[in-house]
Amino acid sequence: ETGVTQTPRHLVMGMTNKKSLKCEQHLGHNAMYWYKQSAKKPLELMFVYSLEERVENNSVPSRFSPECPNSSHLFLHLHTLQPEDSALYLCASSQEGRGGGEQFFGPGTRLTVL
Amino acid sequence: AQTVTQSQPEMSVQEAETVTLSCTYDTSESNYYLFWYKQPPSRQMILVIRQEAYKQQNATENRFSVNFQKAAKSFSLKISDSQLGDTAMYFCAFDVAGGTSYGKLTFGQGTILTVHP
Numbered sequence: 001e002t003g004v005t006q007t008p009r010h011l012v013m014g015m016t017n018k019k020s021l022k023c024e025q026h027l028g029h030n031a032m033y034w035y036k037q038s039a040k041k042p043l044e045l046m047f048v049y050s051l052e053e054r055v056e057n058n059s060v061p062s063r064f065s066p067e068c069p070n071s072s073h074l075f076l077h078l079h080t081l082q083p084e085d086s087a088l089y090l091c092a093s094s095q096e097g098r099g100g101g102e103q104f105f106g107p108g109t110r111l112t113v114l
Numbered sequence: 115a116q117t118v119t120q121s122q123p124e125m126s127v128q129e130a131e132t133v134t135l136s137c138t139y140d141t142s143e144s145n146y147y148l149f150w151y152k153q154p155p156s157r158q159m160i161l162v163i164r165q166e167a168y169k170q171q172n173a174t175e176n177r178f179s180v181n182f183q184k185a186a187k188s189f190s191l192k193i194s195d196s197q198l199g200d201t202a203m204y205f206c207a208f209d210v211a212g213g214t215s216y217g218k219l220t221f222g223q224g225t226i227l228t229v230h231p
Contacts, residue, residue, distance in 0.1 A: 003158070031217060042118070043205065043221040055216045090159070099215030100147040100166065105159040 002026055004106035006091050012112045015081060021109045023074040023091030030096055032074040033103065034066060037088040049074060081113045116141045116208045120222035127196045128230050134181075135191045135225050137206030145211040148182065148189045149219070154202040162204070165189065167211070196229045203227070 004025045013019050025032060034046040048056035049068040063085075065077040074091055088110050092103040117140045127133035139148070146167045153159040165173045165182050172180050177197075181190045193200055206222040209215060 033217070040223070042223050043219075045218055045220075048216050048218060050216050056218055058218075092159075094217050099209050099211040099217060100164070101217050102161045102164065103217060103219065105151075107158050 004091060004093055004104050006089075006106035006109050008109060009107065010110045010112075012114065013078070013081065014114050015083070017081075018077070018079040020078065021076040021089055021091075021111075023076075023106055025072055025074075025091075025093035025104070025106075027093060027095075027104060029093035029104070030071055031094045031101075032068060032071070033092040033094075034074065034076055035090040035092065037090055037108070039087075043090070047076075078111075081111075083113050086111055086113045116143070116146075116210070116220045118206050118208050118220050118222040120204075120206055120225050122225045123223070124226045124228070126228045126230060127193075129196055129198060131196055132192060132194045133196055133227065135193075135204055135206075135227065137189045137191070137222055139187050139189065139206070139208050141187070141208065141210075143210050147209045147211060148180075149207040149209070150178070150180070150191045151205045151207060151221075152200075152202045153205065153224075154199075159205070163191065193227075198229050198231060201227060201229045 007022045031050045036044045046060045047066040067075040088108045090108045091106040094101040094103045148165045150162040152162045163175045177194045203224045207219045
């Protein structure tokens with residue numbers, strides 16, 4: 001595997017389910033990000049981790065819970081989601097997590113909440 | 115807080131022609147970066163071009179160039195000799211410079227570009 005990978009690519013879940021999204025970067029980067037991409041809306045930054053510490057929680061509801069066990073892996077744990085949470089969730093990584101660095105994106109997980 | 119606005123939801127261009135995508139932004143920061151990212155259909159988003167605000171010279175990457183107007187807070191992308199593979203959604207993005215930024219990008223709404231044969 002190269003670059004940034006995400007699993008699963010598609011996920012359908014009920015409002016009472018608990019599921020997790022996984023992201024892995026194979027680039028040796030120190031910063032990782034979760035974004036939400038909804039139709040006809042700008043990408044929304046959700047969480048930022050730099051050197052495995054969370055440095056940004058962009059007013060995201062607590063039903064989304066991130067986890068970064070090491071610099072290569074990032075998870076997004078989901079529970080009791082709402083239909084409006086249906087979106088494409090993108091993971092990204094960058095070399096040093098500082099301003100101006102290029103971010104490398106994964107293919108995304110298409111989430112549908114019924 | 116920063117805002118980024120892309121006023122063209124969709125654009126189309128004939129193959130081999132030139133097209134310009136618009137982006138305006140608002141910020142009180144003096145040093146920052148601007149980006150154009152490309153998201154092809156069902157494929158991963160990739161960086162097209164990056165501009166540092168303190169550099170007066172417009173960035174260029176092969177067929178892609180920007181027109182950076184700092185005073186007007188405008189950052190347009192010009193694609194020359196358009197190719198079918200340029201069909202994608204294009205996002206303009208803003209990032210504050212400096213180590214405490216952590217790369218927290220602010221994105222515009224995106225412009226869907228279709229290149230016709």
